[in-house]
Amino acid sequence: MKPLRRSSSALLLFAVLVVSAAAMAGAATLEQIPSPRPTAWVTDLTGTLPLQTVAELNRVGDQVKAQTGVEMAVVVVGAADGAPARDFAARLFKAWGIGERGRGLLV
Helix, strand or coil: CCHHHHHHHHHHHHHHHHHHHHHHCCEECHHHCCCCCCCCCEEECCCCCCHHHHHHHHHHHHHHHHHHCCEEEEEECCEECCCCHHHHHHHHHHHHCCCECCEEEEC
């Protein structure tokens, strides 16, 4: 497996685990979640991610964008305004306009 794919797979698994672990914190509305762009790829409203992890995720985001043109965002919220996570994520993805021509990823 290529290094970028391995890093991306590990990143995705880690992000899913972190988001699952943070599910007990307070709910966030779409308006309360600030977009990290244009300077970063990560928004962590719960403070769950260590600063070193945030820095690594931002580095991987820069690498993915440079090598593939795909934009990504990593968002950690405790709960999503009572909406199913999938619906909330779809609304957030659309509101932020992640990626161009369908080339975006929200974790």
